[in-house]
Amino acid sequence: MNWYMFVLGSSVGKKMLMAVTGLCLVGFLAVHLLGNFMAFAGADAFNAYAAKLHSLQPYLTIFNIGLATLGLVHIVIGTILFFENLKARPTKYDVYKNPGGRTIGSNTMPYTAVLILAFIILHLLKFTFVDKSATPIFELMSTTFANPLWVLMYVVAMVIVAVHISHGFWSLFQTFGVNHPRYMPLIMNLGLIVTFAFGIGFASLPVYLYLIQ
Amino acid sequence: MSEHKTINITLKVWRQYGPEDRGRFETIAVEGVDTHSSFLEMLDFLNEKLILEDKEPIEFDNDCREGICGTCGAVVNGIPHGHGKAMTICQLHMREFNDGDTIVVEPFRARAFKVVKDLIVDRSSLEKIIQAGGYVSVDTGGAPDGNAIPIAQEKAEEAMDAAACIGCGACVATCPNASAMLFVSAKVSQLALLPQGRPEANQRVLAMLKEMDKCGFGNCTNHRMCENACPKEVSITHIARFNREFLKAALVGRFSP
Ligand code: HEM
Ligand code: FES
Numbered sequence: 001m002n003w004y005m006f007v008l009g010s011s012v013g014k015k016m017l018m019a020v021t022g023l024c025l026v027g028f029l030a031v032h033l034l035g036n037f038m039a040f041a042g043a044d045a046f047n048a049y050a051a052k053l054h055s056l057q058p059y060l061t062i063f064n065i066g067l068a069t070l071g072l073v074h075i076v077i078g079t080i081l082f083f084e085n086l087k088a089r090p091t092k093y094d095v096y097k098n099p100g101g102r103t104i105g106s107n108t109m110p111y112t113a114v115l116i117l118a119f120i121i122l123h124l125l126k127f128t129f130v131d132k133s134a135t136p137i138f139e140l141m142s143t144t145f146a147n148p149l150w151v152l153m154y155v156v157a158m159v160i161v162a163v164h165i166s167h168g169f170w171s172l173f174q175t176f177g178v179n180h181p182r183y184m185p186l187i188m189n190l191g192l193i194v195t196f197a198f199g200i201g202f203a204s205l206p207v208y209l210y211l212i213q
Numbered sequence: 214m215s216e217h218k219t220i221n222i223t224l225k226v227w228r229q230y231g232p233e234d235r236g237r238f239e240t241i242a243v244e245g246v247d248t249h250s251s252f253l254e255m256l257d258f259l260n261e262k263l264i265l266e267d268k269e270p271i272e273f274d275n276d277c278r279e280g281i282c283g284t285c286g287a288v289v290n291g292i293p294h295g296h297g298k299a300m301t302i303c304q305l306h307m308r309e310f311n312d313g314d315t316i317v318v319e320p321f322r323a324r325a326f327k328v329v330k331d332l333i334v335d336r337s338s339l340e341k342i343i344q345a346g347g348y349v350s351v352d353t354g355g356a357p358d359g360n361a362i363p364i365a366q367e368k369a370e371e372a373m374d375a376a377a378c379i380g381c382g383a384c385v386a387t388c389p390n391a392s393a394m395l396f397v398s399a400k401v402s403q404l405a406l407l408p409q410g411r412p413e414a415n416q417r418v419l420a421m422l423k424e425m426d427k428c429g430f431g432n433c434t435n436h437r438m439c440e441n442a443c444p445k446e447v448s449i450t451h452i453a454r455f456n457r458e459f460l461k462a463a464l465v466g467r468f469s470p
Contacts (some may be wrong), residue, residue: 011432012422172450177459
């Protein structure tokens with residue numbers, strides 16, 4: 001027990017937990033994004049895809065519990081890190097500048113995080129924990145995104161997710177100790193691609209559904 | 214050589230009588246500063262004036278004044294050691310400033326660095342981390358043959374880059390989280406790269422990590438500001454090596470801190 005407490009409770013251990021869970025969440029988002037693309041194939045294709053997913057019991061439930069656990073660990077450890085880091089500098093600087101290195105992403109991790117959490121709750125209430133027996137999921141989406149305010153909300157949320165990933169992606173590799181002049185530039189570029197792919201990819205569906213109405 | 218010029222500046226400097234004092238900024242006009250003087254010489258110049266006026270001089274740490282000892286350090290206009298690349302505050306020159314500038318000078322701020330007086334902070338927490346494992350144990354006996362253990366050139370170079378750390382604490386001072394990871398990783402990395410450091414590598418990384426956390430430093434979140442503020446340009450690739458050493462020690466090592 002002592003070993004677990006020390007390894008996972010140390011500053012680096014907590015960062016490792018952030019990195020492992022963060023990587024899994026990125027993986028989930030990638031799968032989610034591929035699923036979203038089914039919607040471009042039309043209502044029937046998307047509804048069939050959703051039905052197929054839901055028929056995969058009990059695996060879907062197991063997957064969802066796992067995902068929720070990963071998310072919870074990510075949020076709890078992230079919150080602990082945030083407050084510990086706040087405490088580590090009790091007196092603030094009068095003037096504080098970036099000597100280089102800091103980015104919009106790294107600067108805003110805890111804040112983008114809170115906004116993402118708020119979005120996830122809203123998103124689940126909107127599309128997961130609703131009665132889908134009467135209206136198929138595709139129709140639910142298209143009625144939601146007929147309203148430009150929902151479209152705007154989703155697009156803004158996806159920009160926020162992209163900003164979180166813009167730091168998170170390369171950062172998780174650094175945390176795992178994967179940093180070498182030979183391939184760090186590649187990881188950085190990959191992070192940029194993932195950032196834009198997620199941002200544009202996820203935002204495109206609400207916009208598309210709005211435009212085709 | 215540029216010609217001699219003098220400038221007038223306004224110093225907004227942190228004054229604190231002692232660790233228990235709350236401290237405050239004092240604004241002091243400094244006139245006729247020679248642009249060839251260093252930042253610390255400007256403070257000397259000002260202090261002599263303050264002493265003649267029967268006022269308390271501004272206390273600041275310094276020793277070698279050539280960027281090698283790591284004793285000096287203060288935050289100048291928001292950046293530890295000032296905005297110059299790869300330099301300590303003792304290497305910062307007044308020619309970097311313009312006539313009429315207001316310069317804000319503050320001590321390094323971190324829970325683990327208590328202010329002793331004015332710009333002087335207590336950095337003994339860094340010493341404690343070194344004492345926890347930043348060394349190699351050498352048995353007594355005859356001096357070992359210097360060339361008995363071959364070391365690859367690239368490893369020697371990288372270990373040297375890590376060993377360039379002068380322990381000034383600028384990385385802690387600039388880090389938004391007041392994390393000491395760049396400092397600690399430089400020492401862990403240096404010794405992990407060399408065969409002499411390998412036998413104790415597992416204990417070292419865990420013991421130094423434990424001490425670092427105990428001292429009240431924050432958690433690294435990879436902002437990379439440390440490597441940019443470092444007067445010796447120590448790279449965060451050493452932090453990555455620290456993380457690898459940690460994983461190795463935690464997963465396969467038998468040592469419990
Ligand atoms: C779409 C979901 C999310 C993904 C893909 C994601 C991904 C990541 C990744 C990859 C990291 C970097 C880990 C590292 O530096 O080692 C990270 C850090 C972090 N995440 Fe998330 N995250 C998500 C949602 C959230 C949520 C909902 C919260 C909290 C409410 C959160 C809070 C944080 C915090 C506080 C950090 C640490 C920042 C730092 O250490 O600099 N994240 N995230
Ligand atoms: S006084 Fe020695 S490094 Fe500045």
